[in-house]
Amino acid sequence: xxxxxxxxxxxxxxxxxxxxxxxxxxxxxxxxxxxxxxxxxxxxxxxxxxxxxxxxxxxxxxxxxxxxxxxxxxxxxxxxxxxxxxxxxxxxxxxxxxxxxxxxxxxxxxxxxxxxxxx
Amino acid sequence: xxxxxxxxxxxxxxxxxxxxxxxxxxxxxxxxxxxxxxxxxxxxxxxxxxxxxxxxxxxxxxxxxxxxxxxxxxxxxxxxxxxxxxxxxxxxxxxxxxxxxxxxxx
Numbered sequence: 001x002x003x004x005x006x007x008x009x010x011x012x013x014x015x016x017x018x019x020x021x022x023x024x025x026x027x028x029x030x031x032x033x034x035x036x037x038x039x040x041x042x043x044x045x046x047x048x049x050x051x052x053x054x055x056x057x058x059x060x061x062x063x064x065x066x067x068x069x070x071x072x073x074x075x076x077x078x079x080x081x082x083x084x085x086x087x088x089x090x091x092x093x094x095x096x097x098x099x100x101x102x103x104x105x106x107x108x109x110x111x112x113x114x115x116x117x118x119x
Numbered sequence: 120x121x122x123x124x125x126x127x128x129x130x131x132x133x134x135x136x137x138x139x140x141x142x143x144x145x146x147x148x149x150x151x152x153x154x155x156x157x158x159x160x161x162x163x164x165x166x167x168x169x170x171x172x173x174x175x176x177x178x179x180x181x182x183x184x185x186x187x188x189x190x191x192x193x194x195x196x197x198x199x200x201x202x203x204x205x206x207x208x209x210x211x212x213x214x215x216x217x218x219x220x221x222x223x224x225x
Contacts, residue, residue: 046206046217046218046219046220047155047163047206047208047217047220048217049214049215049216049217052215060213061213061214062213062214062215063120063214064214096162096163098162101168103151103168103169103210104151104210104213104215105153105165105168105169105208105210106153106155106163106165106208107164107165107168107174109162109163109164110162111161111162112162
Protein backbone atom coordinates (compact mmCIF):
# COMPACT_ATOMS: atom_id res chain seq x y z
CA UNK A 1 0.00 0.00 0.00
CA UNK A 2 1.36 3.37 -1.04
CA UNK A 3 2.38 5.65 1.83
CA UNK A 4 3.74 9.19 1.80
CA UNK A 5 5.67 11.04 4.50
CA UNK A 6 6.67 14.71 4.52
CA UNK A 7 9.89 15.94 6.10
CA UNK A 8 11.60 19.29 6.49
CA UNK A 9 12.06 22.26 8.81
CA UNK A 10 9.05 23.37 10.83
CA UNK A 11 10.27 26.95 11.08
CA UNK A 12 11.48 29.17 8.23
CA UNK A 13 12.50 32.82 8.42
CA UNK A 14 10.79 35.44 6.26
CA UNK A 15 12.39 35.92 2.82
CA UNK A 16 14.09 32.51 3.02
CA UNK A 17 13.29 29.30 1.15
CA UNK A 18 10.92 26.63 2.42
CA UNK A 19 12.14 23.15 1.46
CA UNK A 20 10.15 19.98 2.00
CA UNK A 21 10.63 16.39 0.90
CA UNK A 22 8.05 13.65 0.50
CA UNK A 23 9.21 10.05 0.75
CA UNK A 24 7.12 7.46 -1.06
CA UNK A 25 7.00 3.91 0.27
CA UNK A 26 5.09 0.84 -0.82
CA UNK A 27 5.49 1.65 -4.48
CA UNK A 28 7.67 3.31 -7.08
CA UNK A 29 7.70 7.02 -7.69
CA UNK A 30 8.30 6.12 -11.33
CA UNK A 31 4.86 4.58 -11.61
CA UNK A 32 3.04 5.75 -14.71
CA UNK A 33 -0.18 5.75 -12.69
CA UNK A 34 0.62 8.71 -10.51
CA UNK A 35 1.30 12.37 -10.41
CA UNK A 36 2.92 13.62 -7.20
CA UNK A 37 1.79 16.87 -5.66
CA UNK A 38 1.78 19.37 -2.84
CA UNK A 39 -1.26 20.94 -1.21
CA UNK A 40 -1.24 23.37 1.70
CA UNK A 41 -3.72 24.46 4.35
CA UNK A 42 -3.22 27.63 6.43
CA UNK A 43 -4.32 27.19 10.04
CA UNK A 44 -8.12 27.14 10.26
CA UNK A 45 -8.53 27.62 6.51
CA UNK A 46 -9.18 25.63 3.36
CA UNK A 47 -7.01 23.66 0.97
CA UNK A 48 -4.82 25.15 -1.76
CA UNK A 49 -3.16 23.11 -4.49
CA UNK A 50 0.43 24.21 -5.09
CA UNK A 51 1.99 21.99 -7.74
CA UNK A 52 2.14 18.50 -9.25
CA UNK A 53 4.80 16.54 -11.13
CA UNK A 54 4.88 13.35 -13.20
CA UNK A 55 7.84 11.00 -12.83
CA UNK A 56 8.94 11.97 -16.34
CA UNK A 57 9.34 15.56 -15.21
CA UNK A 58 6.15 17.13 -16.53
CA UNK A 59 5.03 19.77 -14.08
CA UNK A 60 1.93 21.79 -13.27
CA UNK A 61 1.95 24.88 -11.05
CA UNK A 62 -0.67 27.06 -9.44
CA UNK A 63 -0.19 30.42 -11.21
CA UNK A 64 -0.63 32.22 -7.89
CA UNK A 65 2.60 30.62 -6.63
CA UNK A 66 4.40 29.64 -9.82
CA UNK A 67 7.05 32.36 -9.68
CA UNK A 68 8.22 31.10 -6.25
CA UNK A 69 7.76 27.33 -6.51
CA UNK A 70 9.89 24.45 -7.75
CA UNK A 71 8.92 20.78 -7.63
CA UNK A 72 11.30 17.98 -8.45
CA UNK A 73 11.57 14.19 -8.34
CA UNK A 74 14.50 12.12 -7.04
CA UNK A 75 13.83 8.70 -8.53
CA UNK A 76 16.69 6.75 -6.87
CA UNK A 77 15.54 7.97 -3.44
CA UNK A 78 11.83 7.52 -4.26
CA UNK A 79 11.23 11.09 -3.15
CA UNK A 80 9.86 14.32 -4.50
CA UNK A 81 10.50 17.80 -3.17
CA UNK A 82 9.01 21.25 -2.91
CA UNK A 83 10.87 24.54 -2.74
CA UNK A 84 9.04 27.80 -2.07
CA UNK A 85 11.22 30.87 -2.01
CA UNK A 86 10.81 34.37 -0.58
CA UNK A 87 8.37 33.15 2.05
CA UNK A 88 6.23 35.43 4.19
CA UNK A 89 3.89 34.83 7.13
CA UNK A 90 1.14 34.13 4.58
CA UNK A 91 2.97 30.91 3.66
CA UNK A 92 2.49 29.52 7.17
CA UNK A 93 0.46 26.35 6.67
CA UNK A 94 0.27 22.61 6.98
CA UNK A 95 1.88 21.25 3.83
CA UNK A 96 0.66 17.92 2.50
CA UNK A 97 2.21 15.76 -0.15
CA UNK A 98 -0.14 13.53 -2.08
CA UNK A 99 -0.32 11.15 -4.98
CA UNK A 100 -2.91 11.70 -7.63
CA UNK A 101 -4.10 9.75 -10.58
CA UNK A 102 -3.60 11.23 -14.01
CA UNK A 103 -7.16 12.47 -13.52
CA UNK A 104 -5.96 14.55 -10.57
CA UNK A 105 -7.90 13.26 -7.62
CA UNK A 106 -5.65 12.98 -4.56
CA UNK A 107 -5.06 9.68 -2.82
CA UNK A 108 -3.03 8.84 -0.80
CA UNK A 109 -1.97 11.80 1.31
CA UNK A 110 0.91 12.26 3.71
CA UNK A 111 0.10 13.16 7.30
CA UNK A 112 1.06 16.79 6.72
CA UNK A 113 3.74 18.97 8.24
CA UNK A 114 3.25 22.40 9.79
CA UNK A 115 5.63 25.04 8.49
CA UNK A 116 5.68 28.35 10.33
CA UNK A 117 7.25 31.42 8.77
CA UNK A 118 8.60 33.63 11.52
CA UNK A 119 11.78 35.40 12.52
CA UNK B 120 -9.39 29.77 -12.44
CA UNK B 121 -12.48 27.70 -11.71
CA UNK B 122 -14.10 28.79 -8.46
CA UNK B 123 -15.75 26.14 -6.30
CA UNK B 124 -18.50 27.24 -3.92
CA UNK B 125 -19.80 24.92 -1.22
CA UNK B 126 -22.98 25.28 0.77
CA UNK B 127 -23.73 25.35 3.55
CA UNK B 128 -20.46 26.29 5.24
CA UNK B 129 -21.58 24.38 8.30
CA UNK B 130 -24.47 22.26 9.45
CA UNK B 131 -25.64 20.39 12.51
CA UNK B 132 -27.59 17.17 12.18
CA UNK B 133 -28.55 14.15 14.22
CA UNK B 134 -27.44 10.56 13.96
CA UNK B 135 -29.25 8.74 11.14
CA UNK B 136 -30.23 12.00 9.44
CA UNK B 137 -29.81 12.34 5.70
CA UNK B 138 -27.29 15.10 4.97
CA UNK B 139 -26.69 16.86 1.67
CA UNK B 140 -23.79 19.15 0.80
CA UNK B 141 -23.72 21.15 -2.41
CA UNK B 142 -20.77 22.23 -4.53
CA UNK B 143 -21.10 24.62 -7.46
CA UNK B 144 -18.42 25.30 -10.07
CA UNK B 145 -18.02 28.68 -11.76
CA UNK B 146 -18.00 26.93 -15.15
CA UNK B 147 -18.79 23.49 -16.45
CA UNK B 148 -16.40 20.81 -15.20
CA UNK B 149 -18.20 17.79 -16.66
CA UNK B 150 -17.86 15.07 -14.00
CA UNK B 151 -14.40 16.12 -12.83
CA UNK B 152 -15.42 16.61 -9.22
CA UNK B 153 -14.01 14.90 -6.14
CA UNK B 154 -15.03 14.90 -2.47
CA UNK B 155 -12.82 14.64 0.61
CA UNK B 156 -13.44 14.25 4.33
CA UNK B 157 -11.06 15.88 6.80
CA UNK B 158 -11.07 15.35 10.54
CA UNK B 159 -9.21 17.72 12.90
CA UNK B 160 -5.46 17.29 12.76
CA UNK B 161 -5.66 14.75 9.94
CA UNK B 162 -5.04 14.75 6.22
CA UNK B 163 -8.03 14.82 3.89
CA UNK B 164 -9.39 11.45 2.84
CA UNK B 165 -10.80 10.80 -0.63
CA UNK B 166 -14.46 9.76 -0.51
CA UNK B 167 -15.81 10.20 -4.03
CA UNK B 168 -14.04 10.71 -7.34
CA UNK B 169 -15.36 11.58 -10.77
CA UNK B 170 -18.54 12.97 -9.20
CA UNK B 171 -20.13 9.66 -8.26
CA UNK B 172 -17.53 6.88 -7.89
CA UNK B 173 -17.09 5.63 -4.34
CA UNK B 174 -13.45 5.23 -3.30
CA UNK B 175 -12.54 1.75 -2.12
CA UNK B 176 -13.17 1.27 1.59
CA UNK B 177 -15.55 4.21 1.95
CA UNK B 178 -18.92 3.31 3.50
CA UNK B 179 -21.81 3.06 1.08
CA UNK B 180 -23.81 5.68 3.00
CA UNK B 181 -21.68 8.25 1.14
CA UNK B 182 -22.73 9.04 -2.41
CA UNK B 183 -22.09 11.74 -4.98
CA UNK B 184 -24.04 13.04 -7.91
CA UNK B 185 -24.09 15.84 -10.44
CA UNK B 186 -22.38 17.03 -13.58
CA UNK B 187 -21.64 20.31 -15.29
CA UNK B 188 -21.67 22.93 -12.56
CA UNK B 189 -23.78 21.49 -9.75
CA UNK B 190 -22.78 18.58 -7.53
CA UNK B 191 -24.00 16.97 -4.35
CA UNK B 192 -22.47 14.84 -1.62
CA UNK B 193 -25.05 12.87 0.34
CA UNK B 194 -24.65 10.99 3.59
CA UNK B 195 -27.71 8.75 3.72
CA UNK B 196 -27.62 7.98 7.43
CA UNK B 197 -25.29 10.20 9.43
CA UNK B 198 -23.03 8.41 11.91
CA UNK B 199 -21.07 9.90 14.83
CA UNK B 200 -17.78 9.24 13.04
CA UNK B 201 -18.93 11.41 10.11
CA UNK B 202 -18.31 14.58 12.12
CA UNK B 203 -15.73 16.32 9.92
CA UNK B 204 -15.18 19.00 7.31
CA UNK B 205 -15.97 18.04 3.73
CA UNK B 206 -14.29 19.58 0.68
CA UNK B 207 -15.04 19.37 -3.01
CA UNK B 208 -12.23 19.66 -5.58
CA UNK B 209 -12.40 20.16 -9.33
CA UNK B 210 -9.96 18.24 -11.50
CA UNK B 211 -11.18 19.58 -14.83
CA UNK B 212 -8.30 21.99 -15.33
CA UNK B 213 -5.33 23.50 -13.57
CA UNK B 214 -5.07 25.24 -11.26
CA UNK B 215 -6.84 22.52 -9.33
CA UNK B 216 -9.18 24.20 -6.87
CA UNK B 217 -11.08 23.26 -3.74
CA UNK B 218 -14.32 24.46 -2.25
CA UNK B 219 -14.24 26.34 1.03
CA UNK B 220 -15.43 23.36 3.04
CA UNK B 221 -18.56 22.30 4.91
CA UNK B 222 -18.24 21.49 8.60
CA UNK B 223 -20.64 18.77 9.71
CA UNK B 224 -21.43 18.53 13.39
CA UNK B 225 -23.43 15.79 15.02
